[in-house]
Amino acid sequence: MKTFDERYDAIVVGARCAGAATAMLLARQGMRVLLFDRDRRGADTLSTLALMRAGVLQLHRWQLLDAVRRAGTPAIPSTSFVYGDEVITVPIKPRDGVDALFSPRRTVLDPILADAAVAAGADVRYGPRLVDVLRDASDRVVGVVIEDRDRSLHQVNAGIVIGADGLRSTVARQVEAATYRQGRHKCGVVYAFWRGLGNAGTWWHYRPGVSVGVIPTNDDDSCIFVAMPSAQFSNGIQTDMEAGYRRLLSECAPSLGRELSSRAPSERFRGFPGWLGHMRQSHGPGWALVGDAGYFKDPITAHGISDALRDAELLARAVVQGSDRALAEYQSTRDELSRELFEITDAIAGFEWDLDTLKPLHLRLSRAMNTEVEALVALDVPRPARSDPPGDRPFLAGDPAR
Ligand SMILES: Cc1cc2nc3c(=O)[nH]c(=O)nc-3n(C[C@H](O)[C@H](O)[C@H](O)COP(=O)(O)OP(=O)(O)OC[C@H]3O[C@@H](n4cnc5c(N)ncnc54)[C@H](O)[C@@H]3O)c2cc1C
Numbered sequence: 394m395k396t397f398d399e400r401y402d403a404i405v406v407g408a409r410c411a412g413a414a415t416a417m418l419l420a421r422q423g424m425r426v427l428l429f430d431r432d433r434r435g436a437d438t439l440s441t442l443a444l445m446r447a448g449v450l451q452l453h454r455w456q457l458l459d460a461v462r463r464a465g466t467p468a469i470p471s472t473s474f475v476y477g478d479e480v481i482t483v484p485i486k487p488r489d490g491v492d493a494l495f496s497p498r499r500t501v502l503d504p505i506l507a508d509a510a511v512a513a514g515a516d517v518r519y520g521p522r523l524v525d526v527l528r529d530a531s532d533r534v535v536g537v538v539i540e541d542r543d544r545s546l547h548q549v550n551a552g553i554v555i556g557a558d559g560l561r562s563t564v565a566r567q568v569e570a571a572t573y574r575q576g577r578h579k580c581g582v583v584y585a586f587w588r589g590l591g592n593a594g595t596w597w598h599y600r601p602g603v604s605v606g607v608i609p610t611n612d613d614d615s616c617i618f619v620a621m622p623s624a625q626f627s628n629g630i631q632t633d634m635e636a637g638y639r640r641l642l643s644e645c646a647p648s649l650g651r652e653l654s655s656r657a658p659s660e661r662f663r664g665f666p667g668w669l670g671h672m673r674q675s676h677g678p679g680w681a682l683v684g685d686a687g688y689f690k691d692p693i694t695a696h697g698i699s700d701a702l703r704d705a706e707l708l709a710r711a712v713v714q715g716s717d718r719a720l721a722e723y724q725s726t727r728d729e730l731s732r733e734l735f736e737i738t739d740a741i742a743g744f745e746w747d748l749d750t751l752k753p754l755h756l757r758l759s760r761a762m763n764t765e766v767e768a769l770v771a772l773d774v775p776r777p778a779r780s781d782p783p784g785d786r787p788f789l790a791g792d793p794a795r
Contacts, residue, residue: 397539397549398516401427403712404537404551406523406564409438411684411701412557413506418709420513427549428507428515429539431522435504439665441584441618441695442496443595443608447765448699451706453490457505464501467609468493471594474755475646476748489770494595496608526554526567534568534679553712554680562686565673570682576670578743580693581626583638584618585658598646599751602744604693605645614659620693622744623667634662670739672728676720683708688727690735691742694758700731703769730768733761
């Protein structure tokens with residue numbers, strides 16, 4: 394089994410959208426990066442896959458959108474909102490190199506990002522599991538303890554340890570990252586994949602107490618989810634997910650419910666009971682968090698992957714600058730861009746809306762997403778170099794300050 398180097402500039406735990414993207418960006422900047430995940434390469438994960446414009450824009454800016462297309466991911470030309478019987482269709486306007494949306498399977502997207510990290514020179518491993526972080530005498534995180542697939546334990550040092558290890562982040566727990574904001578509401582979700590529906594575009598259906606999304610993805614499948622208050626999922630739906638799914642689908646999107654009533658999905662029904670949104674302290678001495686590890690909101694607005702791709706870049710830029718101030722700015726920019734998204738998502742996840750109060754929430758959401766896209770586009774505008782104050786240290790392995 395290949396051993397680990399003794400020291401890396403950065404170690405990234407978790408090799409999906411947040412971690413693989415961060416590792417790729419750091420490696421592209423010449424840093425020596427270890428990216429590892431306890432899961433296997435290309436494994437699926439719970440997700441209804443929809444990327445927002447910001448997420449597609451990131452893939453385009455990183456020259457990875459072609460790989461997503463080549464994998465057979467269908468281009469999505471429009472998004473339709475169905476409020477009861479009223480349909481509002483919004484075409485995707487070509488802008489900033491994005492002329493369609495895409496919703497790749499995670500078995501497609503996550504390996505594309507990880508392969509790009511490999512191509513940039515990162516050391517990428519599947520199977521090893523983070524068991525602990527290493528600290529120096531001043532309590533700074535200086536590395537990790539990894540259990541490899543053969544159960545051997547390895548101590549590996551790094552300039553920075555980045556937790557991209559998801560909702561139940563071990564890194565967040567080990568560094569005792571404080572949660573400073575929590576959502577109030579959570580949704581239960583049941584979803585399945587349906588082949589050959591021939592639907593162009595993404596469809597979002599709403600009726601009081603229930604929401605349905607239809608999201609075209611690879612292999613001529615559409616991911617169709619039903620979202621409901623978490624309590625409803627736990628008190629009944631989860632004991633027979635298929636029956637609950639079909640009933641709620643017919644209630645919210647009757648013609649779709651009829652169309653699918655005599656058909657079987659191409660894969661099993663999957664369920665998610667819900668999880669309250671959180672914003673966590675996402676940097677400290679020698680460590681940082683990105684993706685769901687640091688910031689999670691309910692999947693009802695289908696924004697987690699797009700935010701993970703956004704924050705991967707914000708964090709990578711801060712790590713390359715190598716100062717504590719840059720890391721603090723990473724967190725404050727993330728929060729500034731996320732606050733509105735977080736609040737609106739929480740309100741929608743509460744299902745306390747009716748169709749009249751939902752529309753303004755969607756308009757606010759759309760404005761917040763535009764702000765997010767503008768912030769990403771602005772990253773490409775050259776800025777004057779900034780000199781960080783003395784004492785700020787880059788995380789490079791050869792840095793004599795370490
Ligand atoms: C039901 C559901 C539907 C969703 N639908 C959408 C959607 O339509 N659109 C959208 O944008 N977002 C959606 N999301 C949210 C989205 O899936 C997440 O925001 C996104 O996956 C976060 O990516 P991540 O890389 O931060 O974490 P994850 O995807 O959770 O990846 C974390 C990785 O860390 C690894 N890991 C964990 N612990 C360790 C350890 N100790 N050692 C080594 N490796 C470890 C795990 O194996 C995992 O591969 C949905 C979420 C759910 C639950």
